[in-house]
Amino acid sequence: MKEATKDTCISLILLAVAMSAIAGLAVIAAFIFREGLPIMFKVGVREFLFSSAWYPGEGRFGIFPMIIGSLAVTVGAMLIGGILGLGCAIVLTQFCPRRLADFLKPSIELLAGIPSVVYGFIGVVILVPLIAEYLGGPGLSVLASSVVLGVMVLPTVTSISIDAIQAVPRAYREGSIALGATQWQTTHMVILKAAWSGIIAAIILGMGRAVGETMAVIMVAGNTLDLPHSILDPVRTLTSNIALEMGYAAGDHRKALFATGVTLFVIIMALNILALMVSRRRARRVGA
Amino acid sequence: MRLSPCVTQRIAVTILWALAATTIAVLLFIVAFILTRGMPHLTLEFLTQSPRSMGREGGVLPMIVGTLWVAGLAVMIAAPVGVITAIYLTEYTREGRLTDVIRFGADCLAGIPSIIFGLFGFVFFVITLGMGFSVVSGALTLALMVLPTIIRTSEEAIRAVPRSYRDVSYGLGASRWDMVTKVVVRSALPGIGTGIVLSIGRCFSETAAVMLTAGSALRMPTSAFESTRTLALHFYILAREGISMPKAYATASVLILAILAINLCAYWVMRRFVAKVR
Amino acid sequence: MGETGNNEIEARARQLMEAMVAGQPAAPSVRPKMVVDRFTASFGGAESLKNISLTINPRERLAIIGPAGGGKTTFLRSLNRLNDLEPGFSHVGRILLDGRDIYGPDVDVPALRRQLGMVYAVPAPLPWSIYENLIFGPQLKGAKGRDRLDEIVETALRGAFLWDEVKDRLKMNATDLSGGQQQRLCLARVLALEPEVLLLDEPCSGLDPVATAKIEDAMANLKAKYPVVLVTNNTKQAARASDRTAFFLMGELIEIGPTRALFTNPVHGRTSDYITGNFG
Numbered sequence: 001m002k003e004a005t006k007d008t009c010i011s012l013i014l015l016a017v018a019m020s021a022i023a024g025l026a027v028i029a030a031f032i033f034r035e036g037l038p039i040m041f042k043v044g045v046r047e048f049l050f051s052s053a054w055y056p057g058e059g060r061f062g063i064f065p066m067i068i069g070s071l072a073v074t075v076g077a078m079l080i081g082g083i084l085g086l087g088c089a090i091v092l093t094q095f096c097p098r099r100l101a102d103f104l105k106p107s108i109e110l111l112a113g114i115p116s117v118v119y120g121f122i123g124v125v126i127l128v129p130l131i132a133e134y135l136g137g138p139g140l141s142v143l144a145s146s147v148v149l150g151v152m153v154l155p156t157v158t159s160i161s162i163d164a165i166q167a168v169p170r171a172y173r174e175g176s177i178a179l180g181a182t183q184w185q186t187t188h189m190v191i192l193k194a195a196w197s198g199i200i201a202a203i204i205l206g207m208g209r210a211v212g213e214t215m216a217v218i219m220v221a222g223n224t225l226d227l228p229h230s231i232l233d234p235v236r237t238l239t240s241n242i243a244l245e246m247g248y249a250a251g252d253h254r255k256a257l258f259a260t261g262v263t264l265f266v267i268i269m270a271l272n273i274l275a276l277m278v279s280r281r282r283a284r285r286v287g288a
Numbered sequence: 289m290r291l292s293p294c295v296t297q298r299i300a301v302t303i304l305w306a307l308a309a310t311t312i313a314v315l316l317f318i319v320a321f322i323l324t325r326g327m328p329h330l331t332l333e334f335l336t337q338s339p340r341s342m343g344r345e346g347g348v349l350p351m352i353v354g355t356l357w358v359a360g361l362a363v364m365i366a367a368p369v370g371v372i373t374a375i376y377l378t379e380y381t382r383e384g385r386l387t388d389v390i391r392f393g394a395d396c397l398a399g400i401p402s403i404i405f406g407l408f409g410f411v412f413f414v415i416t417l418g419m420g421f422s423v424v425s426g427a428l429t430l431a432l433m434v435l436p437t438i439i440r441t442s443e444e445a446i447r448a449v450p451r452s453y454r455d456v457s458y459g460l461g462a463s464r465w466d467m468v469t470k471v472v473v474r475s476a477l478p479g480i481g482t483g484i485v486l487s488i489g490r491c492f493s494e495t496a497a498v499m500l501t502a503g504s505a506l507r508m509p510t511s512a513f514e515s516t517r518t519l520a521l522h523f524y525i526l527a528r529e530g531i532s533m534p535k536a537y538a539t540a541s542v543l544i545l546a547i548l549a550i551n552l553c554a555y556w557v558m559r560r561f562v563a564k565v566r
Numbered sequence: 567m568g569e570t571g572n573n574e575i576e577a578r579a580r581q582l583m584e585a586m587v588a589g590q591p592a593a594p595s596v597r598p599k600m601v602v603d604r605f606t607a608s609f610g611g612a613e614s615l616k617n618i619s620l621t622i623n624p625r626e627r628l629a630i631i632g633p634a635g636g637g638k639t640t641f642l643r644s645l646n647r648l649n650d651l652e653p654g655f656s657h658v659g660r661i662l663l664d665g666r667d668i669y670g671p672d673v674d675v676p677a678l679r680r681q682l683g684m685v686y687a688v689p690a691p692l693p694w695s696i697y698e699n700l701i702f703g704p705q706l707k708g709a710k711g712r713d714r715l716d717e718i719v720e721t722a723l724r725g726a727f728l729w730d731e732v733k734d735r736l737k738m739n740a741t742d743l744s745g746g747q748q749q750r751l752c753l754a755r756v757l758a759l760e761p762e763v764l765l766l767d768e769p770c771s772g773l774d775p776v777a778t779a780k781i782e783d784a785m786a787n788l789k790a791k792y793p794v795v796l797v798t799n800n801t802k803q804a805a806r807a808s809d810r811t812a813f814f815l816m817g818e819l820i821e822i823g824p825t826r827a828l829f830t831n832p833v834h835g836r837t838s839d840y841i842t843g844n845f846g
Contacts, residue, residue, distance in 0.1 A: 018376040022393025028408045087307030111315040113547040115493030117524045184297035212401025214496040272399040452690035460703035461680030
């Protein structure tokens with residue numbers, strides 16, 4: 001019995017440690033909500049989420065422009081990052097000679113380690129003047145943010161898409177080629193269809209990253225408080241709002257920033273759960 | 289207009305290759321851009337001196353020290369917790385409600401944006417626990433951030449260990465803990481190590497979270513309870529406030545080179561040791 | 567066994583004599599090493615072993631034959647309680663080792679598993695050096711000191727007939743050995759624990775005839791010290807390399823007896839069907 005009790009003891013200790021991840025999540029959620037929810041109700045949830053008036057000095061907190069800002073920038077980022085990333089994934093898995101792919105895949109992941117602030121910086125120094133000169137507007141814009149974010153989520157989308165595509169059974173590909181389909185036909189008619197939910201999961205996860213990105217966006221978005229009307233208009237996202245004002249906010253203002261955090265948290269959680277559901281459904285179907 | 293499949297294939301392949309090439313080109317361009325402008329200013333003095341007049345002159349030594357300290361401490365906290373969680377999930381329970389809950393926690397934690405971690409760290413560590421802007425606050429916050437990554441990579445590494453090792457160990461009279469530590473974890477060590485090394489890289493690039501927890505003091509930190517400024521944050525401040533472009537490029541170069549070195553190290557370890565285990 | 571020419575015939579004759587002598591049941595005054603007493607094993611309610619009763623005597627090699635799925639491996643794994651690790655395992659009945667029930671309440675299971683050393687069908691060296699593979703078990707038991715460990719390693723390798731081949735290469739990675747050598751290493755690994763019974767689960771299934779012969783030689787040599795329980799799919803191997811044979815079919819023990827007798831004159835129809843290859 002001695003061995004069994006020792007094993008049980010160790011089991012319990014390990015369990016306690018293993019609960020740390022979910023404990024951490026709970027504590028984080030608790031504190032953010034504790035700080036942010038009261039002000040949301042004080043100002044009124046409707047007013048908070050849908051008013052365009054952000055005047056901390058007068059106690060008016062409406063984050064609608066930031067929500068739209070985050071949305072616009074994310075959609076743009078996913079269009080760019082999604083298309084480029086998926087294209088990369090397809091090339092690397094289907095059309096690239098093996099040795100080149102073995103070199104390129106880790107290289108892309110390596111480059112994923114570049115800090116976000118560097119991406120933002122390059123955006124400011126190169127992209128923003130380009131946009132200002134050739135497309136008009138101040139350059140600091142939705143477009144600039146989308147491009148920068150799109151490039152940032154590229155490695156994520158690429159590597160998860162690669163995993164999804166590689167999970168498709170070889171038999172599908174071989175069956176299609178045996179029926180006389182060209183490689184491209186096989187790719188878009190058979191393999192992509194099979195890998196579709198994995199790719200969607202990759203895109204949703206990429207979206208989560210894009211919505212949550214802060215520093216790079218601050219540098220290229222312009223950060224004005226108005227609603228953007230075109231992609232060349234400057235914009236402020238939910239994340240930028242927090243990062244820009246947290247340094248000097250106090251009292252209700254600070255609490256309102258936490259409330260912005262609550263909004264962000266809810267959006268991200270929704271995206272995460274969506275991604276998890278999509279990949280679970282795929283796992284069940286493929287029989288993993 | 290109906291094109292033949294061969295033509296469609298050619299068009300598609302061309303477009304795809306163009307996309308892929310664009311991706312790679314962009315990423316390479318970014319690295320080249322920073323390095324060409326930063327390397328000339330990356331001198332020995334830069335690496336060994338403290339900054340003067342807000343960073344316009346001098347070097348980044350306190351930032352290097354601060355970054356290493358915060359990242360190192362964060363990983364020292366997160367690694368044991370993460371590996372133990374992975375061990376528990378793979379060896380000590382069966383799949384079920386409990387493992388689902390733990391994994392859900394880790395997955396959600398992974399998706400939380402760094403600014404939220406920053407907010408949390410600010411409220412919890414800096415204010416409620418009274419640690420103030422400090423290395424410790426930053427490290428604890430970053431530890432939470434990299435925890436899911438370590439759990440995930442460790443789990444994968446442990447799962448990759450062949451089942452026969454466990455049978456053999458039990459057959460030779462090992463207890464479960466013996467089997468796990470002396471055989472399974474030992475074999476999974478390269479994979480686990482890679483995850484840890486990659487987490488260090490992640491800590492290096494983090495800005496939003498450290499801004500609100502470790503602060504942005506320019507002095508050299510002499511204790512873990514003092515505020516410090518990481519390299520990434522220093523770069524952000526130099527660039528955004530327009531303090532000094534050459535210094536900014538140089539700081540970014542240090543960062544990029546350090547992160548590339550870390551990632552290369554991780555890949556080298558994986559290649560060299562994982563192949564042998566198989 | 568490197569005999570040539572005339573000596574070969576002499577050696578053969580000697581072999582046959584020894585086999586005949588060994589085929590006789592152990593003298594009744596010798597106490598059995600292990601007694602399996604009406605043992606039934608179930609996984610999640612479904613019975614894999616039904617009411618098995620047999621003895622394992624010292625200095626004998628007991629072969630267990632039968633078609634796949636008959637419960638042979640389950641039986642073996644019940645002897646060293648490896649089945650405890652499978653979800654839903656339950657049992658009825660006793661298995662006695664030196665008179666004590668191994669499923670009793672106070673049994674130290676890891677220690678038990680060291681007393682019943684098992685070798686698996688697929689050679690499974692741990693990804694370390696030969697030396698480290700061999701000292702793993704003894705170190706768990708508490709063996710220390712370079713001299714003591716060296717001694718254990720040499721004795722074990724000699725017992726598995728592997729010493730001469732690897733004595734200069736003990737630091738070599740065990741996975742670089744050939745299949746037959748790996749399997750002998752697994753045998754040596756078990757011997758290093760100084761067990762009391764050897765359990766071999768189809769140890770030669772992946773090996774060529776030369777490697778198989780070496781393992782069978784080692785077994786013949788070892789039976790003087792430990793009883794050997796050998797599960798095998800190869801009836802010819804059972805016929806030449808064991809003293810008694812047991813025939814399992816669908817979880818039941820159909821017949822057990824001296825090998826020669828069982829193979830030449832089986833009692834049950836199903837035994838003879840299996841042996842002659844009519845099924846399975």
